Amino acid sequence: MNKKVLSVLVLSLLLCVGCQGGSDDKSEDVSSSNESSSSVAQLGGKVTFYLNYDENDDEVYLTKTLSATDTLKTPVRPIRKDYVFAGWSTARSGTVLFDGFDSTINGDLSLYAIWTDYASMDDLTKVTRFLEKIKSIEGTVSETFQSESGTLMYYMPLQYGGQYRDEIEYHRYDDIMVQNYFYYNQDARQQYGERQFFVQDNKAYDLYKDFEYSADNKASYQNLSQNFSLDNWLDIGFSSIHLYYLYALQRQLVQQTCDEIDYDLNFNYDEVDEYSNSYSFSYRYYTLSTLSGIISEEEHSFTITIAFLNRKIVRSIAEGSSWTAIGGDLATEDEFLWECRYTQADSIGEFEGERFNPSDFNFSSL
Numbered sequence: 001m002n003k004k005v006l007s008v009l010v011l012s013l014l015l016c017v018g019c020q021g022g023s024d025d026k027s028e029d030v031s032s033s034n035e036s037s038s039s040v041a042q043l044g045g046k047v048t049f050y051l052n053y054d055e056n057d058d059e060v061y062l063t064k065t066l067s068a069t070d071t072l073k074t075p076v077r078p079i080r081k082d083y084v085f086a087g088w089s090t091a092r093s094g095t096v097l098f099d100g101f102d103s104t105i106n107g108d109l110s111l112y113a114i115w116t117d118y119a120s121m122d123d124l125t126k127v128t129r130f131l132e133k134i135k136s137i138e139g140t141v142s143e144t145f146q147s148e149s150g151t152l153m154y155y156m157p158l159q160y161g162g163q164y165r166d167e168i169e170y171h172r173y174d175d176i177m178v179q180n181y182f183y184y185n186q187d188a189r190q191q192y193g194e195r196q197f198f199v200q201d202n203k204a205y206d207l208y209k210d211f212e213y214s215a216d217n218k219a220s221y222q223n224l225s226q227n228f229s230l231d232n233w234l235d236i237g238f239s240s241i242h243l244y245y246l247y248a249l250q251r252q253l254v255q256q257t258c259d260e261i262d263y264d265l266n267f268n269y270d271e272v273d274e275y276s277n278s279y280s281f282s283y284r285y286y287t288l289s290t291l292s293g294i295i296s297e298e299e300h301s302f303t304i305t306i307a308f309l310n311r312k313i314v315r316s317i318a319e320g321s322s323w324t325a326i327g328g329d330l331a332t333e334d335e336f337l338w339e340c341r342y343t344q345a346d347s348i349g350e351f352e353g354e355r356f357n358p359s360d361f362n363f364s365s366l
Contacts, residue, residue, distance in 0.1 A: 052112040083115040124253040130269035138237035139312035142345035144170035150336035170236035173351035177234040219361035260288040274311040
């Protein structure tokens, strides 16, 4: 102990005892001299985080030196291929996770990363945690612009189709979501439809107007229930547009309603690093169902890349293919490329356009 600190202690009539240093700058670690003689000073200290890939691994992930008043913050999680990060523990092979974050420390501390082998997790857990992870980094999206192009073929009842190029604008407001549909006619952009999602009279409505063929107008609704989420109903983020079939797979894994499902998953939610520039993944989903004795099949395959800005998803590119078959005969076939841009907003505004009136739609045919 240096002479200057010793002099202070003597002049203070030994009001502070047992002072020790946990960092190089000891002046930040000594507690206030007005504590009672029976109290022990919080000294801070040095925290070392180890990657802990195996029992002999002493590779340091990072270190933090804290003063007596500093609180220990949770660091950005490490990423390890084919493993899931479970948390930090004070024991190298610990099963009890450290719970002292957001608190001060009293002395040096070693924390070890705890890992779970990704292959040991069941598929429902993998899908659920991946969807939760993506949802957590979508942010508040007020507008989404989607460009679609590809080749779509219909084989039943008549064979027709060809290349297409469409655009969809999604607009999220406080109590309504609006989709505007456009196509290109000799390079001229033309709107051909609008779709609105909103809640009215305890019903969640999905109303579509075709501006060229009124016979194509569609309408449906569902009665509200306790587990209904307005945010999900009006959502226009990445997962609502690109991960529809992953949500369908999640439901099937919980309670299978199709006669047969098959799928491939090529992702690890713990490898999604929003602090990086981008992340790519893929998945395939196949179902077979029987309705009134008729077999219906469909398969959807996606390869998707998402781009981050300020740890939020701002762009995505999805390419893939899909097909449907009825009674063993091919009905549709699609190869596509989707590009989306997502606009983040601090808050969602009010809709000032014309809201569709449900009474103008025919629901009896649905």
